[in-house]
Amino acid sequence: MATRTRPSSKRCAVIGGSGFLGRHLLERLVDRGYTVNVFDIRQAYELPGVTFHRGDLCDRQALLVALKEVSIVFHCASPAPASDDRALFQRVNIDGTRTVIQACHEAGVQKLILTSSASVVFEGTDIKNGREDLPYAKKPIDYYTETKIQQEKLVLEACSKEKGFLTVAIRPHGIFGPRDPQLVPILIDAARRGKMKFIIGDGSNLVDFTYVENVVHGHILAAEHLKADSPLCGQAYHITNDEPVRFWDFMSQILEGLGYSAPRYHLPYTLVYGIALLLWLIALVLRPLIRIKPTFSPMRVALAGTHHYYSCARAKKDMGYQPLVPLREAIVRTVESYPHLRKGA
Ligand SMILES: NC(=O)C1=CN([C@@H]2O[C@H](COP(=O)(O)OP(=O)(O)OC[C@H]3O[C@@H](n4cnc5c(N)ncnc54)[C@H](OP(=O)(O)O)[C@@H]3O)[C@@H](O)[C@H]2O)C=CC1
């Protein structure tokens, strides 16, 4: 067992700090005077004031080295949702999170902030202004969501004022911004392959998309407000841009901002969902022979064709959360950050 040393309140660790959100988070933490240790399976960059520890979060010994003298841990590592690898999600999001909690105990960490997801309550049907007291999805839309639910439960149940170990879960939705490897690149790839001509459903469904800097702001507020006498202990908080937008308007603004045409023709939701389900089943059967990844997975079709937006009232009340960057400005900044994805580039 590692020897406990007194953790400094300004020393924190970001597990998953090489990833999209993790890197934005630690850049902001450094700006705010924190000393940051990064723990990630890969080292993607170097930054002054940041110490990298490369390792798998399922490896307790490797984690203990990165958590030495750390008082706050941000856990924002996860396999990518698109990997659809059940065993990997189980190993990293569930078993690995247990290991993270255990390592935090052993290292004397005082606060654990988990990046969960608003999708933990999403079952593929409409959610309008959903609050945190909605029940967890009984039929999660994919393995990723299934394991994010278990992960969140583990972290929130580990909160113990008696042990001096406080936990909170941040539930962002649809994070986007510079360096995001998912939303904009997947969208533009689909457009370049001629697959972004159709709107799924009538196009009126409202969704939350959250600029990465607002998600970071929510994490830091949570860490700084998490105290033994605060309401945050063991709770989950939605963090969004608080400006629900039509899914297809948002996609169209990004597409047009990068020089592509917006989708114009409508297809019925149930038809597209049925086709996506069929293709997913075919891909599953053929998996031992060939790996096919349909662009329109059932999960993406559900996300593209239903209402799913969430109330941030609890985060506003308990930690004074307000988005820092409005949606319009966030889209402009995001579009400008992808010159290489511009049409013709
Ligand atoms: N992006 C979004 O829209 C949303 C994301 N979230 C959550 O936010 C968090 C961050 O997401 P995002 O930044 O987009 O994801 P990224 O994939 O960009 O970042 C995750 C990082 O964790 C690393 N990682 C994966 N497995 C392990 C492991 N076993 N040990 C150590 N590091 C590991 C990844 O490495 P590698 O790349 O090699 O796998 C990557 O560097 C995740 O928990 C995600 O579930 C929640 C809601 C929305």
Ligand SMILES: CC(C)CCC[C@@H](C)[C@H]1CC[C@H]2C3=C(CC[C@]12C)[C@@]1(C)CCC(=O)C[C@@H]1CC3
């Ligand atoms: C091909 C198009 C129909 C869709 C292109 C955009 C999508 C790649 C994104 C739209 C909503 C996004 C989203 C996530 C990933 C990227 C999208 C599917 C998450 C699944 C990421 C992880 C989460 O926790 C929930 C997110 C919901 C929204």
